[in-house]
Amino acid sequence: xxxxxxxxxxxxxxxxxxxxxxxxxxxxxxxxxxxxxxxxxxxxxxxxxxxxxxxxxxxxxxxxxxxxxxxxxxxxxxxxxxxxxxxxxxxxxxxxxxxxxxxxxxxxxxxxxxxxxxxxxxxxxxxxxxxxxxxxxxxxxxxxxxxxxxxxxxxxxxxxxxxxxxxxxxxxxxxxxxxxxxxxxxxxxxxxxxxxxxxxxxxxxxxxxxxxxxx
DNA sequence: TTATCGATTCTCT
DNA sequence: GAGAATCGATAAA
Numbered sequence: 001x002x003x004x005x006x007x008x009x010x011x012x013x014x015x016x017x018x019x020x021x022x023x024x025x026x027x028x029x030x031x032x033x034x035x036x037x038x039x040x041x042x043x044x045x046x047x048x049x050x051x052x053x054x055x056x057x058x059x060x061x062x063x064x065x066x067x068x069x070x071x072x073x074x075x076x077x078x079x080x081x082x083x084x085x086x087x088x089x090x091x092x093x094x095x096x097x098x099x100x101x102x103x104x105x106x107x108x109x110x111x112x113x114x115x116x117x118x119x120x121x122x123x124x125x126x127x128x129x130x131x132x133x134x135x136x137x138x139x140x141x142x143x144x145x146x147x148x149x150x151x152x153x154x155x156x157x158x159x160x161x162x163x164x165x166x167x168x169x170x171x172x173x174x175x176x177x178x179x180x181x182x183x184x185x186x187x188x189x190x191x192x193x194x195x196x197x198x199x200x201x202x203x204x205x206x207x208x209x210x211x212x213x214x215x
Numbered sequence: 216t217t218a219t220c221g222a223t224t225c226t227c228t
Numbered sequence: 229g230a231g232a233a234t235c236g237a238t239a240a241a
Contacts, residue, residue: 040233054233056226064226081234082223088233101233122236140234181233207234218240228230 002165007072007091007158011041011098014091016195018100019171022108024164025146025153030113032146034105034136035168038196038203040179042088044068044097054179054186054209057097067155068097075163077143077154084140087148089158103180103194105136106202107145114145138204171197183209 002021007014016039024033043050044057044065052058056065056078067076068090076088076099092098107114114135119126121144136142158165175198178189185191187209196203
């Protein structure tokens with residue numbers, strides 16, 4: 001089990017350290033465990049020396065991002081694009097909005113439940129099977145595979161049930177680059193705050209945001 | 216293989 | 229009312 005102090009440094013420091021960590025989410029249906037292979041750091045209001053225009057908390061605390069300002073080692077779950085949830089690990093002390101988006105992972109146990117949830121979400125269409133490496137590929141898919149939703153998981157402590165975190169096997173090579181789907185300068189090379197395990201098949205495809213500078 | 220676009224609803228301005 | 233830390237299907241090359 002990870003210690004709470006692990007989540008005290010700013011997200012930019014914690015994000016690469018999360019790679020390889022095992023994350024389990026339990027429910028009445030069962031448990032699904034993933035090994036984290038891709039993360040992104042976001043620094044909201046209160047992080048010293050940084051103004052991250054790509055963070056939900058860039059303009060301060062709102063009803064949506066309130067849990068980002070909460071204690072470290074808790075979950076920030078948000079709903080986006082009308083159909084997807086995504087999960088962040090809150091880092092940094094209370095009052096400082098810093099967090100790591102968990103973008104992708106490889107399912108290590110609970111494959112059947114994860115696949116069931118994914119198929120259910122796409123409307124029960126099981127005609128096209130989902131390969132294991134794609135079960136938790138991308139933040140929306142990852143949240144679906146783990147059964148994470150805002151109503152039941154937002155603001156919850158990551159160190160107690162239904163969550164469980166175990167130190168895992170860190171990647172041999174960590175790659176770093178611009179964040180996915182973030183618009184403006186914050187989505188460009190000036191903010192290489194996305195970290196992933198080099199060569200991992202479970203890492204999501206890169207999608208640039210709008211109005212992102214090339215150089 | 217790569218690029219574009221529709222789905223669907225919540226949040227903040 | 230606009231845009232969103234996305235996904236997957238479909239079109240184009």
